[in-house]
Amino acid sequence: MMQAIRFRAQAELAGKVKVNLQQVRYPHYGRYLEEFVPGQVFVHPRAFTFFPAQMEAFARTYMQCNPLYLNDQYARSSGFAGLLASPQMVFNVVLSLGVQNDSEKAMANLGYYDAQYLRPVYPMDTIRSLTKVIERKERGAGKPGIVTIRTLGINQDDQVVLQYERKIMVAGQGDRPPTTPLPKATAMAAFPWVDEAEVALPDFPESFASGLTGPNSYFEDFAVGEIIVHANGRTITDEHLSLTYAVGNTHPLHFDRVFSSGLSGKMSGDPIVYGGLVFAWLEGLASRDVSENSVWELGFTEGYHTQPCIGGDTVAALSRVLAAEDAPGGLGSKLGIVTFQLIGVKNLSAANALAEYGEDLFGKENDKKAMDKEKIDAKIFEIERRLLIRKRG
Template identity: 70%
Template sequence: MSFSMRLSEQAEVAGSVAVNLEWARRPQYGRYLDEFVPGQVFVHPRGFTFDRAAMLDFARVFMQCNPLYLNLEYAKAHGFPDLPASPQMVFNVVLSLGVHNDSEKAIANLGYYNVQFLRPVYSGDTLRGYTQVVDRKARGEDKPGIVLIRTLGVNQHNQVVLQYERKIMVDWRGDRLPTTPAPTTPVEFPWVEHPVVDLPINAGNYPSQLTGPNTYFEDFALGDLIVHANGRTITDEHMALTYLVGNTHPLHFDRVYSTGLSGKMSGEPIVYGGLVFAWLEGLASRDVSENALWELGFTEGYHTQPAVSGDTVAAMSRVIATEVLPNTDAAGIVTFQFIGVKNISAAAALETYGADLFIKENDKQKLSKEKLSSKIFEIERRLLIKRHPA
């Protein structure tokens, strides 16, 4: 079916239509605590088509050093049919797709859990997002509560590319305007209970000099602590980048909104945490992940302090496990504890705080230790890393 219509001259009519303030609409997005129902499934709007230019821009802006996300011929030599998107970009996009329904009313993002990357995303792939409400914990109607959700991203073939759990802190609605109604039509939620990572990897035949000589699987031993040399100062660029990945929470780009809040969150727009994570990971990439073949996932990740424009972030990585794979001699798995700090170099942070940097901030109270104001991020990550070339 096609549509055709002759356009008439467009006349101004606003002056002839009376203004009726009672007809004003005020659409609201996200959810308040009492609007989350366990078992509910949200289909997130819009979707996101990846293209090579945006993928390369993201990898460069966030200082990615793994040639897998920068060099098409390198990716092909390692068995990938095309340049794969950086996992950080996939993570940011899928999380951002869900903000419209999940967390646009959230006070805080409390943590990431069981993040798993199941398959690559290539230029031309289109991702859609789904979220299922798992649990809702109230602490009294005068206090915000906590919602546990599961979110996943699927490609145009209905294959899950990423899935994870997240906790968000949300206020009760009270006398505020209700948000957009939840869908009433049942929706399937294709969470993968026993995921299998299927990668098109071969041994590769490409110059090994494009990466450093000491970032292969054999170069990491249990207990190694890598202090990443460079920091990264974040500017107001973060506001444009937030919307570039599709995040719609006004806390990250609306100064009128952010300064109108009360309490600790009032002030300049807060940098979207996914971007902070991406910059920290990029700062570490030439030291730990430039020879990675795949980001397997993240466990127990927390933004322990917010960042704003003008803050400088830095990172360090600690090897907490290595695993030899029985079915391949091409790669092994290395698990890192990954720490981010702000407004202090990683080296100075290590000298100042020592081993306390590697204690979870949520555990500090029971250990009679103070939380660290300079520490902004903590997570564990598992990487599939190439072995040294023969």
């Protein structure tokens, strides 16, 4: 029900109100290391409604080839209630909603772990995000610490659609003022993390639509140990600045050149491309070779951004098959699970990266020092992901 209210006319006041430089506020967000308290739950602001046009634009911007994210009729004929938001869009939105509270002051995102997609996100679903602080590890005076957090994406029906853990490197407060405080709450918000989670999937049809996917990305096409060199690269332009806004990420490192050029070390200079966008482009580059016939992204783990990207860099991808097995229960007759290692490189082709670095390309960068090996500067990303994929029959 609407109501009509008459307000007084607006008058110009700026010249009549004295400027008081003793009455200035400097709101700032994120958290310093000491401000993370294990057990604390952040209820992140705003939430995000998945409009159909945004869903399609994301899938096309990141070159997704799976018709579940592009073709409403195909998605419905596959058993879903309509077009699906791509998993990468869901992940990017859920993570970005939390940046204001949990990582806007982070020095680095250290890794993604145990990400699980638990149910579909459809057009006009509204997703909100919550984060729980799991652990704060201090490493001595003057050194940044490591904070482990868990984040949930929850839909308008209070159902968890995505959950994952990540680690961030955070500096101590030192002599800087504290951040803008959280609203006071009488009780800690509930945090419905799902242990041993089940995935809510539709009853799939006996046979899926044919002719709308490529011929070489069915379950039977993947052999354990196989390396797939994805053909195309993708040059990132200054578009990444607006694309960071599009998913709601508020870390200034990704769009504020004054901020980024004021940093020290290798992060100083042009804004760093938000890692979630890099992940999405790499996955898109791989999609027609590995995920075009998938019906669900089960999740990913042990994911690391091993080098940053800036505008002008060209990224490319390779996938390695780590495991292949039948889907559980009755799904096994028509679906299988394939685990891939996804590797990203920059400023050379995937084929040249494989020729130059060979098997070292697939070793964890953080383990290289213990193995007396050099890290690979051209390598930007590594992660393991699991897909539920159609069988050819």
